[in-house]
Amino acid sequence: MSLTAKQLKRHNRHLTIDSIGKEGQTIFGDATILIAGLGGLGCPAASYLCGAGIGSITLCDSDKVEISNLPRQTLFKEEDFGQSKVVVAKRVLNLMNTDTKITIFNKELDDKLLNNFYTVILDCTDNIRARLKLNSHCYEKKIPLVSASATAWEGQLIGFDYRHKRKLCMSCFTNQEHYHVSNSCTQRGVVNSVVGMMGTLQATTVLRLLLGHFDQHGEMIRYDGKTGRFITLTKKPDPTCFVCSEPTNQSKETFINNTNVRNPENDTFL
Numbered sequence: 384m385s386l387t388a389k390q391l392k393r394h395n396r397h398l399t400i401d402s403i404g405k406e407g408q409t410i411f412g413d414a415t416i417l418i419a420g421l422g423g424l425g426c427p428a429a430s431y432l433c434g435a436g437i438g439s440i441t442l443c444d445s446d447k448v449e450i451s452n453l454p455r456q457t458l459f460k461e462e463d464f465g466q467s468k469v470v471v472a473k474r475v476l477n478l479m480n481t482d483t484k485i486t487i488f489n490k491e492l493d494d495k496l497l498n499n500f501y502t503v504i505l506d507c508t509d510n511i512r513a514r515l516k517l518n519s520h521c522y523e524k525k526i527p528l529v530s531a532s533a534t535a536w537e538g539q540l541i542g543f544d545y546r547h548k549r550k551l552c553m554s555c556f557t558n559q560e561h562y563h564v565s566n567s568c569t570q571r572g573v574v575n576s577v578v579g580m581m582g583t584l585q586a587t588t589v590l591r592l593l594l595g596h597f598d599q600h601g602e603m604i605r606y607d608g609k610t611g612r613f614i615t616l617t618k619k620p621d622p623t624c625f626v627c628s629e630p631t632n633q634s635k636e637t638f639i640n641n642t643n644v645r646n647p648e649n650d651t652f653l
C-alpha cells in the first residue's frame with residue numbers, strides 16, 4: 384500500500400530517518416497488531432503504535448475503566464469511569480489517526496480472537512495464564528511476541544521473534560527465579576511512569592521487528608526505576624520446556640542407554 388499525501392506529511396519525522404523512510408513507513412501501514420491487555424502497558428503501546436501509522440490494531444480487554452487506572456492508563460479520563468476500556472480507547476485512537484483501523488474485543492482472550500492474522504502480538508496482560516496462552520500461540524504460528532510487565536519500581540521486557548528463532552520461549556522463563564510474574568501489581572503497586580515506559584518500549588520493539596532490526600530474541604531487558612539503570616539478562620533454553628523443547632538425537636540415545644543400564648535380567652525397576 385503506497386502512502387497518501389496526508390500520510391507523507393503526517394509521518395515526515397519517520398520518513399527522514401534512513402532506516403525507516405517510505406519503505407519502512409509502508410511496512411508500518413501494512414502491519415496488523417494485536418494488543419492483549421489495555422492497562423498501564425497497553426495504553427501507551429496502543430497510543431504510540433497508532434501514532435506511528437500502524438495499519439490495523441486489535442485491542443483485547445474485558446475490563447471497565449476504574450478511577451485507580453487513571454494515573455497509568457493514559458487513554459482514559461475521569462468522565463470514562465465505568466465504561467468499557469476498549470470502547471473508550473477506540474474512540475480516542477480514532478481521533479488520533481483515522482488511517483489506523485481499530486478493532487475491539489471486549490472479552491477475555493480466546494482462541495477465536497487468536498485465529499485472526501497478526502503481524503506481531505503484544506502481551507500487555509497481567510496474568511501468567513494469558514501470557515502462556517499467547518506464547519504457545521505465537522510459537523506455533525511463528526508470530527513475533529513482545530511481552531512486558533512492571534511491579535513497583537521495576538519493569539521487564541522480552542521479545543521473541545518466532546519467525547526465525549525456534550529455541551527459547553516465554554515458557555522457558557516462567558519457572559526462573561529472575562522472572563517476576565507481574566500479577567502482584569494490585570498488591571505491590573506500580574510506579575506510573577515505569578509501566579508507561581515499558582509499554583513505550585514494547586511499541587518501539589514492534590517497530591524494530593517490523594523493520595527487521597530486532598536481534599534480541601529471548602533477551603530480558605530489566606529497568607530499575609529507583610536507580611535509573613537498565614540491565615540485560617540472557618538464559619539458555621529450558622530443555623524441559625513443553626513449548627520449545629524437542630528431544631535431540633543425543634538425548635534419545637542417552638534415554639535408550641539409560642534404559643538398557645536399568646534393565647538387567649532381575650531388575651524390578653521397570
Ligand SMILES: [Zn+2]
Pocket residue numbers: 551552553554555620621624625626627628
Ligand atoms: Zn521454551
